[in-house]
Each structure stands twice: as C-alpha cells, then as structure tokens.
Amino acid sequence: MTQLRTVQVLGGGSAGSSAHVRSLTAGLVARGVRVTVCAPDPLERLYDFRGCGADHVPVARRGDPLSLGALRAACATADVVHAHGLHAAVRAAVALGGQRVPLVVTWHTRVHADGPRGHLLRLLERRAVRAAAVV
Template sequence: MSQLRTVQVLGGGAGSSARVSSLAAGLVARGVQVTVCAPAGSGHAHGLPASGTRFVAVPRRSDPAAVAALRTACAGADIVHAHGLHAAVRAGIALSGRG
C-alpha cells in the first residue's frame, strides 16, 4: 500500500497555523506525507519543516499565478484539507476540473 498524501491549505490566520502545525505533526507521526500550503513565513513560525512536513509558500491571493502554485502543490494528493473560507475558495478553484 502506498503512503497517504495530504495537503493542508491555510488562509494565513495565526489560529489556523497553530492547529495545522499540531495536525501535521500527528499525521506525520502516523506515516502520512503532509504538505502545508500557506503564505511565506507562516510555516517557519510554527516549526512546520521541523515536524517532517513539506512547506510550500503560496500567496494568499486568487490570481492565476497563486492558483497555479496551489494546483501544483496539490498534484498527486489523496486528500486536500482547506482551513478557513478563503483557503477553501482558493483550493476549490485550484482543484476544479481534477478527476
């Protein structure tokens, strides 16, 4: 069985970052490959790379470049979990048309 891959998308709020940091650490401890997509700087503020997660800086915008970066980060993910309304809208746009 292959390793489960999940992407956590943050909108940039400090509360979400702390929850996602805890969630990511727990998932990694259970053998899940975790990628966190958030605005630059938020991953390092909560120690995400140290927890074994992959951090991808994605601006908190919905322009084509930001959506393309999010789409690339989500490629191959089994689960994409958005934290917050803004993150959900961006993830929905990025994942639209995906099988």
C-alpha cells in the same frame, strides 16, 4: 501500499488555525502520512511546518494565476486536500477544479457581515461548501 498524501491549505493563517495545522501535521506525519502545507512564507517561519516533517510550498494569500497554479501543482498528487478557513477553501476549490481529489474544509471562524460584503461572503461560502466532500 503507497503512502497517503495530504495537502493542508492555509489562507491568512490566524494564530488558532496555524497552530491547529501545525498540530494536525505533526500527528499525521507521526502516523506515516506525507503532508504538504501550502501557506505564505511568514507562516512557515512562525510555525515551522517543516520542523514537524511536512513539506512546505509557499503560496501567497492571493487568488492570482501564479498562486493558484502553485496550489494546483501541490494538490495534483494528493489523496485529500484540507483547507482551513474560507479564503483557503475557495482557493483550494478553484485549484482543484476538474480533479477528483476530495476537499475537506474546516471553518475556524466565520465572518458576519451585512450588505454587499455579506452577500459576497455567502456566495464564497456556498462555492466552498459545494466543492467540499466534508465541511
């Protein structure tokens, strides 16, 4: 039997979601799951995902082709991708486009806005939800 592989994707990495990913990662690694955390370098320095047994792929909190390419490469052999937050969920959905890898999305917080920004946020939420196997 092959080892299960999961990729955890962080966007901005608020203290709550970063601590959650650190705890989740430690638990998964302890159960024999291979974990890769895709997050900006400053979050690795603060939360030491490698210290609990995960691989770390530095992915900037941007939607540019270089960042999306790095995310897509990290997710290519994953059994499941777990995105934490709206920004991470949308970037993971774009990176996984065309791949048959289940996407799990966790909303740690929800931004409420009116007007054009609110409309954009609702569009992004719908994009993430449609791509997700579980929200």
